[in-house]
Amino acid sequence: MRISKIMILVIASIVSIALCIFCSLTFGARYIKFNDVVSYLFNTDQTSFAALVVRERIPRTVFSIIAGASLGVSGALMQSITRNPIADPSILGVNTGASLFVVSGIAFFHINSASQYLWFSLLGAGLTAVFVYSVGSLGRGGATPIKLALAGAATSAALSSMVSAVILPRTEVMNAFRFWQVGSVSGANWDGIIAVSPFLIGGIIIGIFATPALNALALGDEVATGLGVRTGMVRSISAFAGVILCGATTALAGPIGFVGLMIPHTIRLICGPDMRYVVPMSAVGGAILLTISDIIGRLIGTPGELEAGIITAFFGAPILIIIAMRAKVRSI
Amino acid sequence: MKNIDNLNIVRQGFIRRRVRWLTITLILTAVTILLSSMLLMYGSTRYPLSKVIQVLFGEEVKGASFAIGTIRLPRMLAGLLVGISFGIAGNTFQTMLRNPLASPDIIGITSGSSVAAVFCILILKISGNAVSIAAVVFGLLVAGLIYLLSKGGSFSGGRLILIGIGIQAMMNATISFLLLRANQYDVPAALRWMSGSLNGMQMKSIPTLFLVVIIFAAIILLLGKHLSILELGDQSAITLGLRTDFTRLSLVLSAVFLIAFSTAVTGPIAFVAFLAGPIAGRLVGTGVSNGIPSGLVGAILVLGGDLIGQFAFNVRFPVGIVTGIMGAPYLLILLIRMNRTGGAA
Numbered sequence: 079m080r081i082s083k084i085m086i087l088v089i090a091s092i093v094s095i096a097l098c099i100f101c102s103l104t105f106g107a108r109y110i111k112f113n114d115v116v117s118y119l120f121n122t123d124q125t126s127f128a129a130l131v132v133r134e135r136i137p138r139t140v141f142s143i144i145a146g147a148s149l150g151v152s153g154a155l156m157q158s159i160t161r162n163p164i165a166d167p168s169i170l171g172v173n174t175g176a177s178l179f180v181v182s183g184i185a186f187f188h189i190n191s192a193s194q195y196l197w198f199s200l201l202g203a204g205l206t207a208v209f210v211y212s213v214g215s216l217g218r219g220g221a222t223p224i225k226l227a228l229a230g231a232a233t234s235a236a237l238s239s240m241v242s243a244v245i246l247p248r249t250e251v252m253n254a255f256r257f258w259q260v261g262s263v264s265g266a267n268w269d270g271i272i273a274v275s276p277f278l279i280g281g282i283i284i285g286i287f288a289t290p291a292l293n294a295l296a297l298g299d300e301v302a303t304g305l306g307v308r309t310g311m312v313r314s315i316s317a318f319a320g321v322i323l324c325g326a327t328t329a330l331a332g333p334i335g336f337v338g339l340m341i342p343h344t345i346r347l348i349c350g351p352d353m354r355y356v357v358p359m360s361a362v363g364g365a366i367l368l369t370i371s372d373i374i375g376r377l378i379g380t381p382g383e384l385e386a387g388i389i390t391a392f393f394g395a396p397i398l399i400i401i402a403m404r405a406k407v408r409s410i
Numbered sequence: 411m412k413n414i415d416n417l418n419i420v421r422q423g424f425i426r427r428r429v430r431w432l433t434i435t436l437i438l439t440a441v442t443i444l445l446s447s448m449l450l451m452y453g454s455t456r457y458p459l460s461k462v463i464q465v466l467f468g469e470e471v472k473g474a475s476f477a478i479g480t481i482r483l484p485r486m487l488a489g490l491l492v493g494i495s496f497g498i499a500g501n502t503f504q505t506m507l508r509n510p511l512a513s514p515d516i517i518g519i520t521s522g523s524s525v526a527a528v529f530c531i532l533i534l535k536i537s538g539n540a541v542s543i544a545a546v547v548f549g550l551l552v553a554g555l556i557y558l559l560s561k562g563g564s565f566s567g568g569r570l571i572l573i574g575i576g577i578q579a580m581m582n583a584t585i586s587f588l589l590l591r592a593n594q595y596d597v598p599a600a601l602r603w604m605s606g607s608l609n610g611m612q613m614k615s616i617p618t619l620f621l622v623v624i625i626f627a628a629i630i631l632l633l634g635k636h637l638s639i640l641e642l643g644d645q646s647a648i649t650l651g652l653r654t655d656f657t658r659l660s661l662v663l664s665a666v667f668l669i670a671f672s673t674a675v676t677g678p679i680a681f682v683a684f685l686a687g688p689i690a691g692r693l694v695g696t697g698v699s700n701g702i703p704s705g706l707v708g709a710i711l712v713l714g715g716d717l718i719g720q721f722a723f724n725v726r727f728p729v730g731i732v733t734g735i736m737g738a739p740y741l742l743i744l745l746i747r748m749n750r751t752g753g754a755a
Binding site: 164168169213216223224227228229231232233235236237238239240242243246247260335336379382384385387388391392394395396398399401402403 | 509511512515516559560568569571572573575576577578579580582583586587590601602605680681684725727728730731733734735737738741742745746
C-alpha cells in the first residue's frame with residue numbers, strides 16, 4: 079500500500095474517532111452543546127447538571143472505544159486463523175459461554191466485582207470457543223462455515239437454557255444479570271475499565287504482532303511452513319488473543335454480537351487482505367461502530383436507552399446474510 | 411434362482427423394517443399414554459388412575475374434577491399436541507434440508523413466531539387465537555424470507571441454514587428490544603413464556619390447537635413418501651417425477667403452521683423440534699418414514715420434561731428449560747457423530 083494512502087487512513091481514523099468521542103459526549107437523552115462539552119471537560123470543578131451528564135458519559139465513551147476495538151480485532155483474528163468468513167464471538171457461542179459462567183458465579187459463588195466477573199467470563203469464553211471450534215472442525219473439510227455456525231448456534235441454545243435454569247428461581251440474580259442478556263456499554267465504570275484494559279490492550283498488541291505470520295498463514299499451511307512460520311503456534315497464540323479480547327469485553331459489556339463479524343469484512347473491502355492493515359484498522363472500525371451504535375441506541379431509546387448490542391445485531395445480521403448469499407455453494 | 415433369492419432377501423429386509431417400525435411405534439405410543447396419565451395423576455394431590463378415568467368419562471368426583479379437569483387435563487393435552495407438532499415439523503425440516511441440525515428452532519422460524527407473540531402479549535396486550543394467527547403469519551413471513559434469500563442460483567441447504575442463523579439473530583434482537591420497551595410488570599411473564607412453559611394452560615386454547623395439529627400433521631404424513639424422495643436431492647427427485655417446488659412448499663407451509671401455532675400456545679420449548687427427528691430416526695432405523703415416531707418422541711420429550719420440571723426439583727422449572735438442558739448432551743453426541751461422518755457439509 080502506498081505511503082499516501084496509509085497517511086489518509088491514519089488521518090481518517092483519527093478524525094472519525096475524535097468525531098465519535100464528541101458525538102458520544104454531546105448526544106443522548108439530554109443534548110449538550112459542543113462549546114459546553116469542551117468547557118466542562120477542562121473545568122472539572124463545575125457541578126451543573128449538564129456537567130455531570132458529560133462526566134457520566136466519559137467512561138462509557140472510553141469503554142465503547144476500547145471494547146469496539148477489541149471486538150473488531152478479535153473477529154479479524156478468528157476469521158484469519160479459521161479461514162472462515164463468519165467466525166465471530168456471537169456466532170461461535172462464545173458470548174453465551176461467558177454469560178453462563180458469570181451467571182453461575184453470581185448465583186453460586188456470590189461474585190460481584192468487575193474483576194471477578196472478568197475471570198469467570200474469560201474462563202467461560204475460552205472453554206466455549208475451544209469446544210465449539212473442536213466440534214465444528216471434526217470430520218471432512220475441517221471447520222467449514224456451516225459446521226462452525228451450526229455448532230455455535232446449537233451450543234449457545236443449550237447454554238442459554240442453562241442460563242435460564244440458573245436465573246429463573248433467583249430473582250436477585252435475574253436483576254444482576256439483566257444488563258448481561260443484551261450487551262451494553264452503559265454498565266462501564268472506571269474500576270471495570272481499569273480491570274479489563276490490560277487484557278484488551280495485551281490482546282490487541284499480540285494480534286498486531288501476529289499479523290506477518292497470519293499473512294503467511296493465509297497462503298495455506300504448507301506454504302506458511304515453507305516460509306518458516308510455526309503454524310500451530312501462530313494459530314494458538316492468535317486464538318488465545320482473540321478469545322481474551324472477546325471474553326474480557328463480554329465481562330464488562332455483556333454479549334455484543336456481530337462487531338467482530340462485520341468490521342473485518344468492511345475493512346478488507348477498503349484496504350485489501352493484508353493483515354498488517356486489517357488488524358489495526360479493524361480496531362479503529364470496531365471502535366467507531368460500537369460508539370456509533372451506542373449513540374444511536376441513546377437517541378432512539380430516549381428517555382431511556384437502547385442497548386448497543388441490539389443495534390449491532392440489527393446492523394450485523396444482514397451482513398451475515400449477505401456473506402451467506404455471496405458465498406459459493408461449495409465453500410459453505 | 412439367484413434372482414428369487416435376492417428378491418427374498420429384499421422382501422425379508424422390508425418386512426423386518428416394517429416390524430421394527432411397528433414395534434417401536436407401539437412402544438412409543440405406550441410410553442406417551444403412560445406419561446400422559448402420570449401427568450393427570452400426580453400434582454399437589456395424587457389421584458389413583460380409577461379416579462382419573464372417572465373424571466375423564468365425565469363423572470363428578472369431589473375435588474378431583476377441578477384439579478384434573480380444569481388444571482391438569484389442559485396442561486397434558488397442550489403438552490401432547492405441542493410435542494407432536496414440534497416433533498413432526500422439526501423432522502420435516504431436518505429431512506428436507508438433509509441436515510439434522512437444521513431444525514426450525516435453530517434456523518430462525520421459531521424466533522419469528524416468538525417475535526409476533528411477544529409483540530402481541532407485551533405491546534398489544536391481546537391473547538388467545540389472535541396471538542396464534544399473528545405467530546403463524548409472522549412465522550410464514552420469516553420462513554418465506556429465509557427461503558427467498560437463499561434461493562439465489564440453485565437451492566442450497568447450507569446457505570439457507572446460514573441465512574436462517576442470521577435472521578435468528580435479528581429476531582432475538584427484536585425480542586430484546588420489545589422486552590426493554592415493555593412494562594416492567596409484564597417482563598417476567600414474557601420471559602417465562604419465552605422459555606417454553608405449560609403453566610396456566612386453559613381448555614379454551616385446546617380445540618384450535620387440536621384441529622391445526624390434526625390437519626397439518628396429516629398433510630405432512632401423507633406427503634411422507636415424497637419427503638423421502640426429496641431427501642435424495644433435487645435432481646433425483648425431479649427425475650423420479652416429483653414436483654419438487656410444490657412438494658417442498660406444501661411441506662414447509664404445513665411445518666411452519668405447526669411450529670408457529672404451537673409456539674404461540676406454549677412458547678418455544680427448546681430442542682424438542684431439534685431432537686425428536688434424530689432420536690426417532692435412530693430408533694426405527696433407515697428406510698422407513700419416521701414422521702409418526704418423531705411426533706411421538708416429541709410428545710414424550712415434552713410430557714417427560716414437564717414431569718421432571720414439576721416434580722424432580724424443589725423449584726418448579728418450565729418444561730423448556732428441562733428439555734434444553736436434557737438436550738445438551740445429546741446435541742453434543744449428535745454434532746460429533748455427524749461431523750465425523752461428514753454429514754453436516
